[in-house]
Amino acid sequence: AQSVAQPEDQVNVAEGNPLTVKCTYSVSGNPYLFWYVQYPNRGLQFLLKYITGDNLVKGSYGFEAEFNKSQTSFHLKKPSALVSDSALYFCAGYTGNQFYFGTGTSLTVIP
Amino acid sequence: NAGVTQTPKFRILKIGQSMTLQCAQDMNHNYMYWYRQDPGMGLKLIYYSVGAGITDKGEVPNGYNVSRSTTEDFPLRLELAAPSQTSVYFCASSFGPGASYTDTQYFGPGTRLTVL
Numbered sequence: 001a002q003s004v005a006q007p008e009d010q011v012n013v014a015e016g017n018p019l020t021v022k023c024t025y026s027v028s029g030n031p032y033l034f035w036y037v038q039y040p041n042r043g044l045q046f047l048l049k050y051i052t053g054d055n056l057v058k059g060s061y062g063f064e065a066e067f068n069k070s071q072t073s074f075h076l077k078k079p080s081a082l083v084s085d086s087a088l089y090f091c092a093g094y095t096g097n098q099f100y101f102g103t104g105t106s107l108t109v110i111p
Numbered sequence: 112n113a114g115v116t117q118t119p120k121f122r123i124l125k126i127g128q129s130m131t132l133q134c135a136q137d138m139n140h141n142y143m144y145w146y147r148q149d150p151g152m153g154l155k156l157i158y159y160s161v162g163a164g165i166t167d168k169g170e171v172p173n174g175y176n177v178s179r180s181t182t183e184d185f186p187l188r189l190e191l192a193a194p195s196q197t198s199v200y201f202c203a204s205s206f207g208p209g210a211s212y213t214d215t216q217y218f219g220p221g222t223r224l225t226v227l
Contacts, residue, residue, distance in 0.1 A: 009151070034215075041220070041221070042220060042221075043115070043201055043203075043218030043219050043220050043221055044154075044201070044203075044216075044218045045218070046215040046216065046217075049215065090153060090154070092154075094208070097159065097161065097167070097208055098156055098159070098169060098170070099144075099154075099156065099216070100156075100170075101146075101153040101154040101155075102153050103151055103152060103153040104151075104153055
């Protein structure tokens with residue numbers, strides 16, 4: 001079965017510190033992997049995706065993610081967190097015309 | 112462009128009632144999707160469509176129906192509402208599968224449905 005896991009429900013980080021939101025996947029074949037962000041009462045917004053190629057993917061708002069095939073991970077990172085980064089983050093995998101979403105990680109950046 | 116629009120924003124139904132959640136996009140996208148989002152459960156795909164006249168089931172299709180008569184519209188129908196269908200429903204669209212180098216999914220603002 002295809003699945004994406006986000007092991008942390010909540011991540012807290014101080015403003016200016018680096019942040020990491022974790023994601024692991026179990027998707028057959030070559031994985032297509034995504035990160036989305038959701039602000040309160042809004043739909044999901046695309047941040048970045050990995051299709052093939054360079055394992056380090058750069059996306060919107062200074063976010064990046066590292067694809068690690070041996071660890072089946074796709075962690076989201078940002079060198080310096082902003083208070084405005086506080087939101088709900090979803091990792092997703094894609095196969096067979098369908099997206100499989102993780103359960104989400106709530107990120108709080110503390111001023 | 113308005114992007115992906117959904118109506119209504121909120122709705123309360125009684126058990127056994129029916130309703131249609133509307134979704135429209137003005138980006139000429141071929142692919143459209145319906146998801147439900149339950150607390151702590153992420154998004155689950157209900158149905159999707161790869162073009163007008165073509166629909167297919169996702170992970171959780173039971174209790175729902177869809178149709179795609181035009182490229183722009185992708186309504187989701189609940190025939191006999193049940194408390195288990197209380198959720199936030201998101202519609203999304205993409206030009207292609209959303210997994211190419213140049214494509215992604217665009218989400219609507221959601222419909223919050225409560226079944227009592």
